[in-house]
Amino acid sequence: MEKISTAEFEIMRVIWANQPVMTKDIIEILHQTQDWSDSTIKTLLSRLVKKDFVVIDHQSSKYRYISNIDKNQYIETEMKNLLEKVCDTTKMKIIISLIEDLDISSQDLEILTNILNKKSIQEKVECHCPKGLCDYEKV
Amino acid sequence: MEKISTAEFEIMRVIWANQPVMTKDIIEILHQTQDWSDSTIKTLLSRLVKKDFVVIDHQSSKYRYISNIDKNQYIETEMKNLLEKVCDTTKMKIIISLIEDLDISSQDLEILTNILNKKSIQEKVECHCPKGLCDYEKV
DNA sequence: TATTTTAGTTTATCGATGTAAACTATATTT
């Protein structure tokens, strides 16, 4: 999958939060946090369009940008990719560490509890690492 | 923090799983999965040493490499960085999605349940996004 | 110790990313 670079992500943030939005506004909003020239922002924006993360909404003969991917979906996918890099036996432990730092609403807790109740719990989770590439006993 | 690039990460995998390990073995193991020349592997290895992710274990006058960071710790940090990019109100929802795809052992379930029980649950989690940069109502 | 192995270093090329000036085109307003 194409990736969104760090700088490009800052553009995406603005689009996600304000779409449909025009260049002028993107520039204005970013000037509050980034010390970038207008040109830089335009370059990044055009790269995002080229990568198809952003599309142009051509209503009323104006250029207004809208995102072509869901932010949370994108982050979730990236997180999944990271999780794939560790042994199956360790994934849940990492998730638990993340949860320790989060605020939880009663609603989310309920959803989570439901999922946990429905899940089939195993005595032991199997490691599926390729030979010579597992480290779970060593970490 | 310095980052481990995609290619470098493949070297780290081998080191984590086989440390202390010497270049020859790293090369041999990687040849099973990567179509890289020996040179490439050596270059990547030297960059990792330079970035201090890997150090040399100089026992018995041999070069043996060992990692200087914990793998799970590294992945966890990267995941935290990703989570920081979304609104506080959404973080837990993403984590829940991740959990849906994971196998859970009874032990991990117990740990998680304990943590959840101890956590103070809020009626609603507050959004702390900077003005004009939140999208939680729009996603 | 002379010869092989195995390692480590230097140098290089190519594509992606960060950053931006300059130039062209299209809307909007006068």
Add this chain to the structure above:
DNA sequence: AAATATAGTTTACATCGATAAACTAAAATA
């Protein structure tokens, strides 16, 4: 329609990452 504001494109350059050849150094072994 002319003038101005806004947008979009081209070009550029420096740095970083992926990839690797070539060369040097240090172990291991014959």
